[in-house]
Amino acid sequence: MGKDIKAYNNILELIGNTPLIRLNKITDDCKGNFYAKVEAFNPGHSTKDRIALYIIEEAERRGILKPGDTIVETTSGNTGFSLAMVSIIKGYDCILAVSSKSSPDKIDMLKSMGAKVYVCPAHVSADDERSYYNVAKRLHEETKGSVYINQYFNDLNIEAHYKTTGPEIWEQTNGHVTHVVACTGTGGTLSGIGKFLKEKNPNIRILGVDAYGSVIKKYHETKEFDVEEIYPYRIEGLGKNLIPTATDFDVIDKFVKVTDEESAHMTRNIAKTEGLFVGYTSGAVVQAIKQYAEEGEFDENSKVIAIFPDHGSRYMSKVFNDEWMNAQGFFDSVNAEEQKIEFI
Ligand code: PMP
Numbered sequence: 001m002g003k004d005i006k007a008y009n010n011i012l013e014l015i016g017n018t019p020l021i022r023l024n025k026i027t028d029d030c031k032g033n034f035y036a037k038v039e040a041f042n043p044g045h046s047t048k049d050r051i052a053l054y055i056i057e058e059a060e061r062r063g064i065l066k067p068g069d070t071i072v073e074t075t076s077g078n079t080g081f082s083l084a085m086v087s088i089i090k091g092y093d094c095i096l097a098v099s100s101k102s103s104p105d106k107i108d109m110l111k112s113m114g115a116k117v118y119v120c121p122a123h124v125s126a127d128d129e130r131s132y133y134n135v136a137k138r139l140h141e142e143t144k145g146s147v148y149i150n151q152y153f154n155d156l157n158i159e160a161h162y163k164t165t166g167p168e169i170w171e172q173t174n175g176h177v178t179h180v181v182a183c184t185g186t187g188g189t190l191s192g193i194g195k196f197l198k199e200k201n202p203n204i205r206i207l208g209v210d211a212y213g214s215v216i217k218k219y220h221e222t223k224e225f226d227v228e229e230i231y232p233y234r235i236e237g238l239g240k241n242l243i244p245t246a247t248d249f250d251v252i253d254k255f256v257k258v259t260d261e262e263s264a265h266m267t268r269n270i271a272k273t274e275g276l277f278v279g280y281t282s283g284a285v286v287q288a289i290k291q292y293a294e295e296g297e298f299d300e301n302s303k304v305i306a307i308f309p310d311h312g313s314r315y316m317s318k319v320f321n322d323e324w325m326n327a328q329g330f331f332d333s334v335n336a337e338e339q340k341i342e343f344i
Helices: 048-061 078-090 104-112 132-142 155-163 165-172 188-200 216-222 260-274 280-294 322-327
Strands: 020-022 033-038 070-073 093-099 116-120 146-148 179-183 205-211 254-258 303-308
Touching (some): 048 146, 116 132, 132 146, 155 165, 165 188
Parallel strands (some): 179 205, 205 254
């Protein structure tokens, strides 16, 4: 029965194998050929589906997880959503310790996917027992048969991209890829892709994107952790105030830093020029491509892959919200009249 029905068995079978889409307008002013790997085509709308599935299945292979056990992580972002999604299908409980800074929307989204959410005070230091790091650690220790994903310090994060995203790019470009550009948060995406592609061809350039306010670029250049580099910024998922072991600094050739404002406008411009409704860090990647192009990184023969990590719908109250843009002062540099909605 059902042999003639062409259906997936469940949503997890749709993870990975995301499309490469040529950028036709937004990079017009740069030498080279540019393609976006659009990770919003994953069923959980972000690249984090890959690591959620891979880390959970690796724990199953190692006999650490069995149905009814528990997944624990500290995130209100894309990883939380992906873990909750994988947990539903595989029959695990999912506990997410999130910061009280997380928007109510995000917390509702995780709850909608069946996760148990613990909201922890944002103002306490990381070593306070109420911090989301310590709450997650405690819940993991107290819960028998639980796995703590710990994406910033988990080698399986790199391995997930080494086994999936990297080979996909190699195949999709018939081995002609010359550059990959990606934002790093945990660093897992760019490190895994970079490790795989450099084994195929060590001349492929692996280019990182960091935020002003993050320590990653300076650490890459000097191996020094410079607290002076740390200050608040708005882009979520990009950069960090610590050094994640899920970043393999050796496979990354270079970093540039991008501003919140330029990345925000670029995100909106990607939607308007390419019809691609993608997240804030996709705008950051295109902004970085412009900066790399100015530095002479590309020529006419370059085949550059930009990683677009997630979908624009996650940013309706931020970059795609005019009031938010205005409140950040981001409309000062552009024609504000053009951005206004007409009420009839
Ligand atoms: N963009 C977004 C929106 C993210 O959530 C993340 C992950 N924190 C990244 C980019 C960076 O990916 P990675 O953690 O693999 O470096």
